[in-house]
Amino acid sequence: MDFSSKLLENAVNEVSRLPGIGKRTALRLVLHLLKQPSDNTKYLSEALLHLRNDVKTCEKCHNISDTLLCDICNNPKRNPEIVCVVEDIRDVMAIESTSQFNGLYHVLGGKISPIEGIGPQNLQIESLVSKVEKGEVKELIFALSSTMEGDTTNFYIFKQIEKFEITTSTIARGISVGDELEYADEVTLGRSIVNRIPFEQSIRS
Amino acid sequence: MDFSSKLLENAVNEVSRLPGIGKRTALRLVLHLLKQPSDNTKYLSEALLHLRNDVKTCEKCHNISDTLLCDICNNPKRNPEIVCVVEDIRDVMAIESTSQFNGLYHVLGGKISPIEGIGPQNLQIESLVSKVEKGEVKELIFALSSTMEGDTTNFYIFKQIEKFEITTSTIARGISVGDELEYADEVTLGRSIVNRIPFEQSIRS
Ligand SMILES: [Zn+2]
Numbered sequence: 520m521d522f523s524s525k526l527l528e529n530a531v532n533e534v535s536r537l538p539g540i541g542k543r544t545a546l547r548l549v550l551h552l553l554k555q556p557s558d559n560t561k562y563l564s565e566a567l568l569h570l571r572n573d574v575k576t577c578e579k580c581h582n583i584s585d586t587l588l589c590d591i592c593n594n595p596k597r598n599p600e601i602v603c604v605v606e607d608i609r610d611v612m613a614i615e616s617t618s619q620f621n622g623l624y625h626v627l628g629g630k631i632s633p634i635e636g637i638g639p640q641n642l643q644i645e646s647l648v649s650k651v652e653k654g655e656v657k658e659l660i661f662a663l664s665s666t667m668e669g670d671t672t673n674f675y676i677f678k679q680i681e682k683f684e685i686t687t688s689t690i691a692r693g694i695s696v697g698d699e700l701e702y703a704d705e706v707t708l709g710r711s712i713v714n715r716i717p718f719e720q721s722i723r724s
Numbered sequence: 725m726d727f728s729s730k731l732l733e734n735a736v737n738e739v740s741r742l743p744g745i746g747k748r749t750a751l752r753l754v755l756h757l758l759k760q761p762s763d764n765t766k767y768l769s770e771a772l773l774h775l776r777n778d779v780k781t782c783e784k785c786h787n788i789s790d791t792l793l794c795d796i797c798n799n800p801k802r803n804p805e806i807v808c809v810v811e812d813i814r815d816v817m818a819i820e821s822t823s824q825f826n827g828l829y830h831v832l833g834g835k836i837s838p839i840e841g842i843g844p845q846n847l848q849i850e851s852l853v854s855k856v857e858k859g860e861v862k863e864l865i866f867a868l869s870s871t872m873e874g875d876t877t878n879f880y881i882f883k884q885i886e887k888f889e890i891t892t893s894t895i896a897r898g899i900s901v902g903d904e905l906e907y908a909d910e911v912t913l914g915r916s917i918v919n920r921i922p923f924e925q926s927i928r929s
């Protein structure tokens with residue numbers, strides 16, 4: 520691209536570093552900002568900077584939070600003995616939007632994927648096992664996506680905690696196999712939580 | 725969406741104001757920034773702010789520029805007597821990338837569109853007519869997209885300048901009718917500039 524402005528070129532380059540945003544799209548977005556009041560660009564930049572610099576990770580569930588303990592973990596009406604294990608914050612948002620779950624979460628931060636070089640040590644598995652070990656948890660609901668990586672991760676965790684007295688379950692597959700949780704509709708996803716099945720039953724089927 | 729963080733919610737809202745970016749995409753982009761070093765977010769924000777606050781519009785051709793007069797208008801090797809009329813800066817970039825044009829540009833800033841409420845007074849038409857009036861221009865090349873709005877704009881300008889002694893042409897339609905200039909391949913677009921035809925001929929055909 521032949522830019523007539525270094526400032527423009529620089530902005531397009533930075534925007535096109537974002538995943539799925541090519542140079543053309545970046546140029547379109549940046550030219551849009553130029554047509555809008557400068558306050559829009561100010562608010563956008565400030566929102567990104569504030570988030571990146573000030574956001575925290577809940578020290579209990581590893582969810583994204585503005586405080587050391589997230590609103591969910593901090594809520595006395597939630598049942599801390601039921602913990603739903605998810606890959607990332609988008610899954611928390613998806614399940615929360617169903618209003619069908621009253622326990623807490625544990626955000627792993629991904630799933631085991633040898634191809635992407637993600638092993639158990641890169642995920643929040645140790646802190647999960649430690650919660651179980653301390654007897655804080657009575658039931659663990661696996662809500663990872665039903666892909667090979669998701670199943671591997673479920674199984675890896677299950678092997679670590681099966682010696683403890685704990686109920687394990689996976690969310691009922693009302694949602695089709697291979698689908699990402701975050702794209703499931705709320706009703707289906709809500710039902711799959713209510714109808715969760717014992718984890719051991721799920722690996723036999 | 726149920727956000728566990730106001731900072732996150734705010735960032736997603738700001739990003740999703742961009743055209744063609746929904747809430748889900750915005751969330752994906754923002755979570756990506758959280759996984760990257762904080763410098764990436766810093767560079768992105770700074771690039772956008774610098775662009776928005778410091779970029780100028782060339783006072784001669786209305787192209788985006790870092791200086792009062794853009795590099796093209798400022799280049800003594802370019803022929804100021806041939807002016808190519810385009811809708812926006814993306815068209816300048818597209819034509820420059822062909823290396824087939826040695827004149828200057830005149831960026832209208834859009835095209836006449838009654839549906840979108842864009843009239844001649846919203847575009848840089850007066851300054852173009854004034855250039856012609858002063859005898860600065862010998863040839864005007866219309867390079868607007870061949871849509872109804874583009875044709876209307878061409879014709880409106882043509883009516884304003886036909887009384888002056890000036891050659892008018894439109895770029896040869898090697899590129900298919902209805903196509904946007906910026907998506908044309910360089911070779912085709914370059915040829916359509918070299919083979920430009922008199923404007924009067926183009927409205928007769
Ligand atoms: Zn938490």
Ligand SMILES: [Zn+2]
Nearest residue numbers: 782785794797
């Ligand atoms: Zn210029």
